[in-house]
Amino acid sequence: MIRASCHCGAVVLEVDSPPVEVTDCHCSICRRYGTLWAYYAPERVRVLPSDPPTDVYVWGDRTLETHRCRNCGCVSHWVAIDPGVDLMGVNARLMDPEVLSAARTRYSDGP
Template sequence: MIEASCHCGAVRMEIDTPPDEVTRCDCTICRKLGVLWAYYSPQQVRLTAARNATLVYLWNRMALEFHTCRTCGCTTHWAHVDRNYHRIAVNARLMEPAVLAAARVHELTDTD
């Protein structure tokens, strides 16, 4: 199991497995957030946070919810608005450095 959290610890995640690969996306939002995404099935990620612990920014034609800790400002994850969509992205920069260092980095460009 892998643990990740925002800087202040208000948003914590337990993830079943470490990421083999993380994605550096160069779209406008991901580039500005400076995140590396690790993709999982929602069943593999357990979020622990108080209600309203995150601010939600809707993006990509209002299809994705980007979650940011209200206290420390770290972007923690994104989830699809449609809960039947079976993918969640966790900001791998919130994992321990050794976990992140073991993962390959996939460069996602606008042409992918």
Template sequence: AVRFEISRPAWVISCNCSICRRYATLWAHCPPNEGRLLAGAGATTAYVWGDRLIEFHFCTTCGVTTHYQGTDGGRVSFNLRLADDPAQVEDIRVRHFDGAGSWAFLD
């Protein structure tokens, strides 16, 4: 199983682009040195698409989307829908991002 550790974010992102919509993710962004993936080598596999700027990672056991990171080593985002206890994250503000059109926040 893939697990991760991050600080509690002030808000998370629900994106409506074609890939995020299909993956049904809820992204928590963090600088690369703040989030930690708690999994051994080979626990995830990556998929790079489109302009090849974002690398999506999936659990090699169950296939769930775990996180994404920029191919340039920038920001990392973890899928908070994987929280061990959903009650711990249900009160975090959700910001809606229009990745399918304007490429801007809708709120």
């Protein structure tokens, strides 16, 4: 079981398997956050607590909610606003460094 935790520990995400690949997204928001995204089907991610103490940022075409810990500010994950989208992003920067270094990194450009 792989855990991703914000710095203060208030927001934890658990997944059953480590990411094979993480995405280094260079869209206008992710390049500022410095996130590395591991993509999972939402049912494979446990968000703890289920209603995490996060603030949410939504921009542009309003497809994603990006969550950050209200206490320590770490960007933890994004969820699709459209419930039909079977994908969510976990910030792999919050996983153990060994987990992150075992994954290959994919560069992505975006709006």
